[in-house]
Amino acid sequence: MNQQELEVLRSQIDGLNLEILRLINERAEIVEQIGKIKEKQGVNRYDPLRERHMLDLLKEHNNGPLNQMTVDFIFKQIFKTALKQLEAEKKKELLVSRKKKATDTIVNVNGELIGQGGPSFVYGPCAVESYEQVEAVAKSISEKGLKLIRGGAYKPRTSPYDFQGLGLEGLKILKEVGQKQGLGVVTEIVTPRDLEQALDYIDVIQIGARNMQNFELLKEAGATNKPVLLKRGLAATIDEFIHAAEYIMSKGNENIILCERGIRTYEKATRNTLDISAVPILKQETHLPVMVDVTHSTGRRDLLLPCAKAAIAIGADGVMAEVHPDPSVALSDQQQQMDIPTFDAFHDEILKFMKQYEVAK
Numbered sequence: 001m002n003q004q005e006l007e008v009l010r011s012q013i014d015g016l017n018l019e020i021l022r023l024i025n026e027r028a029e030i031v032e033q034i035g036k037i038k039e040k041q042g043v044n045r046y047d048p049l050r051e052r053h054m055l056d057l058l059k060e061h062n063n064g065p066l067n068q069m070t071v072d073f074i075f076k077q078i079f080k081t082a083l084k085q086l087e088a089e090k091k092k093e094l095l096v097s098r099k100k101k102a103t104d105t106i107v108n109v110n111g112e113l114i115g116q117g118g119p120s121f122v123y124g125p126c127a128v129e130s131y132e133q134v135e136a137v138a139k140s141i142s143e144k145g146l147k148l149i150r151g152g153a154y155k156p157r158t159s160p161y162d163f164q165g166l167g168l169e170g171l172k173i174l175k176e177v178g179q180k181q182g183l184g185v186v187t188e189i190v191t192p193r194d195l196e197q198a199l200d201y202i203d204v205i206q207i208g209a210r211n212m213q214n215f216e217l218l219k220e221a222g223a224t225n226k227p228v229l230l231k232r233g234l235a236a237t238i239d240e241f242i243h244a245a246e247y248i249m250s251k252g253n254e255n256i257i258l259c260e261r262g263i264r265t266y267e268k269a270t271r272n273t274l275d276i277s278a279v280p281i282l283k284q285e286t287h288l289p290v291m292v293d294v295t296h297s298t299g300r301r302d303l304l305l306p307c308a309k310a311a312i313a314i315g316a317d318g319v320m321a322e323v324h325p326d327p328s329v330a331l332s333d334q335q336q337q338m339d340i341p342t343f344d345a346f347h348d349e350i351l352k353f354m355k356q357y358e359v360a361k
């Protein structure tokens with residue numbers, strides 16, 4: 001075969017490629033129309049029986065030279081691609097999506113603008129245990145010029161026999177200490193039943209990892225006008241996390257802060273595995289501020305500082321960490337809370353790090 005013949009055949013292939021391209025795009029448009037009809041009917045996009053029927057029809061008409069397995073493979077890819085395209089289109093329509101709103105959402109809590117650039121800090125004890133305990137931590141936070149405190153009044157624990165939190169009493173302590181020290185209160189609410197009452201005491205509703213897909217709670221929080229800090233579920237994909245945030249926003253509440261807190265993997269060196277790449281992915285895919293909880297992701301005091309630095313370096317809008325006046329007698333999370341001198345040194349190091357790398361706040 002000479003060079004001229006080769007060129008002729010290649011130009012035929014170029015022509016066919018363009019024809020195939022035109023046809024698969026035309027096909028994709030029709031699939032999109034079918035998708036819209038199916039959406040109205042509330043039926044699933046994926047239809048294996050229809051796919052079987054189409055493959056059988058192709059088999060009937062396949063005169064080769066491609067064998068049937070190859071034809072099936074190519075067409076299964078075409079079916080899949082069209083469905084994927086529809087999914088991608090749907091994702092762009094999410095209210096939390098960056099494609100829907102290009103500008104960053106800034107959540108104002110007690111004058112702290114979360115997501116405005118530079119990290120915000122949420123420190124405090126794992127659980128509210130007493131007025132004195134919360135006050136000791138709160139003083140140390142406000143001495144640093146910070147504006148937020150966290151603390152759990154309702155504690156979802158692995159064992160029902162572990163300390164379950166002080167409940168309403170805990171919320172009262174948080175509010176009183178918060179007001180005295182000028183701090184906004186971030187606290188977890190675990191059931192829609194407690195939400196309304198809690199609103200009088202708190203500044204941010206935290207929805208914890210175990211409740212990330214508690215859709216009733218998400219909807220209730222979405223129906224309030226309080227900022228919501230939503231933690232990523234223990235085994236949630238980023239896509240599931242984004243959809244959980246969508247539940248909140250779909251009810252009208254746009255003040256959502258996402259929080260990566262580590263996911264469960266086979267790794268045992270840390271309590272969970274900090275999925276640090278989730279931070280830039282969430283920031284690309286959504287317009288919401290993203291924080292990192294270094295305490296629950298690592299479960300190790302010695303890893304709090306390097307992981308907080310990593311969070312800031314990768315562009316997180318905030319860092320969350322636990323502080324207790326005497327961690328060895330804490331009613332929960334003894335291994336991972338910082339005592340106050342350790343907390344002082346930790347925050348100093350963070351500030352030095354931010355200065356060194358010119359991270360403004």
Ligand SMILES: O=C(O)C(=O)C[C@]1(C(=O)O)C=C[C@@H](O)C=C1
Binds near residue numbers: 034047
């Ligand atoms: O015919 C449909 O119901 C479609 O949604 C279209 C289509 C296709 O690509 O042809 C898409 C996905 C389904 O699994 C089956 C068929």
